[in-house]
Amino acid sequence: MAIILVRAASPGLSGAAVRDIHHHHGSLQCSSLLKRRRVPARRWMLCSLRYACLGLDPGPGEIGRTSSAVYSSLAVNPAGEAVVSSEQKVYDVVLKQAALLKRQLRTPPVLDVRPQQLDMPRNGLKEAYARCGEICEEYAKTFYLGTMLMTEERRRAIWAIYVWCRRTDELVDGPNANYITPTALDRWEKRLEDLFAGRPYDMLDAALSDTISRFPIDIQPFRDMIEGMRSDLRKARYKNFDELYMYCYYVAGTVGLMSVPVMGIAPESKATTESVYSAALALGIANQLTNILRDVGEDARRGRIYLPQDELAQAGLSDEDIFNGVVTNRWRNFMKQQIKRARMFFEEAERGVTELSQASRWPVWASLLLYRQILDEIEANDYNNFTKRAYVGKGKKLLALPVAYGKSLLLPVSLRNSQT
Numbered sequence: 001m002a003i004i005l006v007r008a009a010s011p012g013l014s015g016a017a018v019r020d021i022h023h024h025h026g027s028l029q030c031s032s033l034l035k036r037r038r039v040p041a042r043r044w045m046l047c048s049l050r051y052a053c054l055g056l057d058p059g060p061g062e063i064g065r066t067s068s069a070v071y072s073s074l075a076v077n078p079a080g081e082a083v084v085s086s087e088q089k090v091y092d093v094v095l096k097q098a099a100l101l102k103r104q105l106r107t108p109p110v111l112d113v114r115p116q117q118l119d120m121p122r123n124g125l126k127e128a129y130a131r132c133g134e135i136c137e138e139y140a141k142t143f144y145l146g147t148m149l150m151t152e153e154r155r156r157a158i159w160a161i162y163v164w165c166r167r168t169d170e171l172v173d174g175p176n177a178n179y180i181t182p183t184a185l186d187r188w189e190k191r192l193e194d195l196f197a198g199r200p201y202d203m204l205d206a207a208l209s210d211t212i213s214r215f216p217i218d219i220q221p222f223r224d225m226i227e228g229m230r231s232d233l234r235k236a237r238y239k240n241f242d243e244l245y246m247y248c249y250y251v252a253g254t255v256g257l258m259s260v261p262v263m264g265i266a267p268e269s270k271a272t273t274e275s276v277y278s279a280a281l282a283l284g285i286a287n288q289l290t291n292i293l294r295d296v297g298e299d300a301r302r303g304r305i306y307l308p309q310d311e312l313a314q315a316g317l318s319d320e321d322i323f324n325g326v327v328t329n330r331w332r333n334f335m336k337q338q339i340k341r342a343r344m345f346f347e348e349a350e351r352g353v354t355e356l357s358q359a360s361r362w363p364v365w366a367s368l369l370l371y372r373q374i375l376d377e378i379e380a381n382d383y384n385n386f387t388k389r390a391y392v393g394k395g396k397k398l399l400a401l402p403v404a405y406g407k408s409l410l411l412p413v414s415l416r417n418s419q420t
């Protein structure tokens with residue numbers, strides 16, 4: 001194995017941090033950091049892969065720059081010290097959620113919030129869930145269709161989560177967004193705590209209260225989504241991918257973490273709970289990156305640029321270029337790299353979908369295939385995401401459903417090798 005020591009050649013890293021970073025077949029590995037920073041080897045391999053695939057394979061002197069500019073477990077602060085990256089922080093949440101799920105499945109807690117304890121009129125919960133279903137159908141038709149294959153209890157739970165997420169997003173993205181203050185988000189969080197304690201404020205909250213009494217769902221991803229909305233209020237630029245990654249976790253990776261306890265892992269799956277959560281997180285990140293790439297023009301008209309500033313600068317692009325919205329070769333090349341990265345997150349997610357319980361796979365495959373096609377449409381639009389909205393047509397949408405169904409019948413990846 002060819003190892004190139006980069007040692008003090010890196011301007012962004014302290015000598016100790018680069019002690020044994022080695023460069024091997026286009027990937028970066030750093031064993032001292034793995035130990036000191038508890039970066040799991042698998043995560044490190046993954047970020048190395050993304051790093052290499054992005055074609056940003058650095059020369060030795062460039063490691064400090066690219067480690068924060070690309071996707072990495074290692075970030076560098078302005079003083080040149082290695083700091084825990086967003087990916088590592090989020091991975092700690094994944095580990096915690098996985099541990100909670102395992103513990104609760106072993107010894108289900110004595111539930112202190114039973115549906116019948118909720119102060120609701122007769123049939124109230126049924127109506128509440130039905131309303132959640134209607135909202136879901138109105139906003140996300142294809143996805144709604146996908147949920148129809150799930151068991152009734154799971155389907156209703158996913159609707160209730162969907163509606164809470166949609167309402168949270170509407171606070172900062174909806175018609176009243178201009179009037180939303182951090183205090184309003186604090187009130188929304190208090191409401192969240194109340195509904196987790198069995199004191200829902202309205203019927204839609206009551207549906208979620210009921211859902212969390214039936215499934216081992218933790219409050220943290222919900223809190224984190226509200227944190228993402230707070231960040232949307234105060235921030236309109238992202239310095240680098242590390243910052244953007246955190247934002248994507250907050251607003252979309254959280255959805256993946258909320259959904260796993262409801263969708264369930266296939267009883268025959270040999271995958272670890274952590275790996276399934278990681279895949280769910282990856283799907284959320286992939287979806288959000290795609291959403292950002294689709295909406296560049298629309299966001300710019302609201303004064304927002306979610307694309308990493310340092311990567312724009314490296315591509316010779318500025319905020320002005322985005323506001324002007326002219327598709328140039330620089331823009332095309334920049335977009336190609338961004339699309340490549342989003343696709344890598346989709347690939348990571350794919351490995352987890354097969355591990356979900358059989359009936360949950362179809363809607364997840366459908367949403368993965370449909371959302372990923374938006375990237376193909378951006379390409380088909382010759383990267384004009386300034387004035388053209390990438391849109392997956394009805395025909396392609398309909399075709400994705402049987403394809404997703406076919407994929408949902410596949411054996412979990414974790415079982416495939418052991419069967420041969």
Ligand SMILES: CC(C)=CCC/C(C)=C/CC/C(C)=C/CC/C(C)=C/[C@@H]1[C@@H](COP(=O)(O)OP(=O)(O)O)[C@]1(C)CC/C=C(\C)CC/C=C(\C)CCC=C(C)C
Binds near residue numbers: 251276280284291
């Ligand atoms: C089956 C399935 C997809 C279940 C998830 C259902 C669910 C609870 C969705 C909530 C989505 C939501 C309203 C999130 C609020 C924040 C937000 C709007 C995020 C963006 C969604 C797309 O919305 P849209 O295109 O309408 O965007 P605009 O508001 O118009 O800009 C996001 C891009 C994020 C969506 C993220 C997911 C759906 C996460 C998917 C991950 C899983 C379901 C985990 C699957 C498990 C494994 C193991 C892969």
Ligand SMILES: [Mn+2]
Binds near residue numbers: 173
């Ligand atoms: Mn939105």
